[in-house]
Amino acid sequence: MTSSKKPDKYYAILEGALKVFAENGFHKSQVSRIAKEAGVADGTIYLYFKKKEDILTSLFQEKLGELVEKFNTGVNEQMTAKQALYKVCEIHFSELEGNVNLAFLTQIELRQSDLELRKEIGLALKRYIILIENILERGKQDGSFHADFDVKLVRLLIFGGMDEVVTSWLISGQKYSLTAQVGPTVNFFMKGIEA
Amino acid sequence: MTSSKKPDKYYAILEGALKVFAENGFHKSQVSRIAKEAGVADGTIYLYFKKKEDILTSLFQEKLGELVEKFNTGVNEQMTAKQALYKVCEIHFSELEGNVNLAFLTQIELRQSDLELRKEIGLALKRYIILIENILERGKQDGSFHADFDVKLVRLLIFGGMDEVVTSWLISGQKYSLTAQVGPTVNFFMKGIEA
């Protein structure tokens, strides 16, 4: 159903990598360990990926693709901008809460990369950031949001805020409900803190 | 006034590390390169630091100490909560804008660490987060902020938002003024986006 022209082993390797990366972190994960987890030979990995780093980026793009699809499914034009923003935050939190390995990947492992890779990741994130941007634009146009804030800035503030909430929850050991934070989080974005 | 009883070479090594880490990232930085940059022999580094990773954490703690001091100097009780928040954001942005190497360290390199180290960093960041928390509490008490938001959550949203703005500015190649974002950023925190 996905863009699955790719053979099974491609996905098996990615799943193995997700598990191994989440357990040990990118730099401490050996390729051979991923191979064993995926049930393929070490060399096989290099039939599907050029370098170890490519596994990480492919994994990210694949997973982000799935997320974006969920966003696209969950958010539609009938919603108000506020409702859409709520939905985005809800999906963001619930997806990562429901898949801790993926959370480790996005919040910890993907940061373990040099500038080069960070740019590539930034590029992949673009689609998500733009989704938020579109919602902000829509709110401005229909008058439900202020007219004078900087969309380019605020999308960062929103994304960064949600991102930090997830990381904090993850590092703390996932001891509380992440989805319970959706309401207060969106509320802050909407109303700020000023009385 | 700081704990500056440490010998000169200790600081020389940290400065060398800051430069080398910023240029190449932690994992791609050789100890011998840091030694050369600091003007000491390779072995000398191990008179002051137990392992390579210790250089990174010491560097972070040392630099964070300096920042916290600047926050303490810059923010005082005479200010309104809003003014204090503005000052915090201003220092946060201007310090990193004025020291790109330090920005690389905090935004990129320090994320390149396993969970263990992340926890340690999180611990060190606590002081900064609490500073924000205190401002929020003060605003609630004097009535200038809402009474009903969750301080623990909002401090994350504020920190995460600022953090993302800095990272974005850094990765984009520092093509625009970071300090120019202070006003709009704090404004968003205060008023949110709702019309």
Next chain:
Amino acid sequence: MTSSKKPDKYYAILEGALKVFAENGFHKSQVSRIAKEAGVADGTIYLYFKKKEDILTSLFQEKLGELVEKFNTGVNEQMTAKQALYKVCEIHFSELEGNVNLAFLTQIELRQSDLELRKEIGLALKRYIILIENILERGKQDGSFHADFDVKLVRLLIFGGMDEVVTSWLISGQKYSLTAQVGPTVNFFMKGIEA
């Protein structure tokens, strides 16, 4: 017939190690030098041995195995105890005289190890010591040897004596015939020095 299911490279590395150890001693022998001598890459060594020290112990056990086999072949039940002792000494001396590298290994390198390793070596030597012990027991039972000496002690005196003769011959630069000492040596063991 031996446990020679091991791949060729395993033995190639051992032979390389024998040569390099004999020339430079264990501690002054680099793994890379052994690799070159064996015609394999440095890393290949670690496919067959866990640590550098493992090469030494494996080498010893492999070589000792060969020696014990020769003892088993050379000594049989038809011989008198005296003849058997003679044969043991003859094999001991001739094998080491015929393989100076092996002599260096057993007389010099294997002593270059900490207590831990010495114990392991002592364990491996047990088979040889027991061979001597059996001969002594046999002589006592058939009345060709005294009835009242301590077998556990005398086996050490015999082994230690032969061992020292070999070491002395080796350190002196192998300037005389070692096998020529077999007769006088066994004669001393049999008759002592008392007139």
Next chain:
Amino acid sequence: MTSSKKPDKYYAILEGALKVFAENGFHKSQVSRIAKEAGVADGTIYLYFKKKEDILTSLFQEKLGELVEKFNTGVNEQMTAKQALYKVCEIHFSELEGNVNLAFLTQIELRQSDLELRKEIGLALKRYIILIENILERGKQDGSFHADFDVKLVRLLIFGGMDEVVTSWLISGQKYSLTAQVGPTVNFFMKGIEA
């Protein structure tokens, strides 16, 4: 009373080295550890010894000197050759039994050296070997020993035998009395094993 032109620190270092070598073995003993044990600075050691290895050889020569002195005191011309041999063995065993650190040094550490050092040690041992040789010669001349054995060979057999008994006792964990072996040992040397 010894040839003590040497300053106190020289001996302090040797005593420190004896302890450290006995505990860790030569190769695993750091010079700085010896310095600490001796209560001097690292650099001070190099005022008295040229290299680390020199500590080992000096230690050996110093200790061997003490032993030889004890042999000279204990053995005299009034004794029969047999009595003298008994005395030599008694001193050899009792001195090492009474000083386990010294035993470790002679039986284990001194073997941890390359050929060069082994030769030097062999040279130092010469005095002891010659002592045994003299006793053998005396026995031959006064007719209490056979006339036809090879003195050069038998002295090795005797030394090697005693040496192995000590090593075996040491490695086994010194669980039994070493001096109790003097009688049976000398007895074997005198009478051999033949009935």
Next chain:
DNA sequence: CATGAATGAGGGTTCATTCAT
């Protein structure tokens, strides 16, 4: 396509030795 044995460059760390004080 798949394998996995083989490769070999690379680097963190130790520690014997030196030398300015």
Next chain:
DNA sequence: CATGAATGAACCCTCATTCAT
């Protein structure tokens, strides 16, 4: 004589990547 901070050469081992089968 004594110090001990500083040096820097030396080396074992790992592991991403390749390639003959």
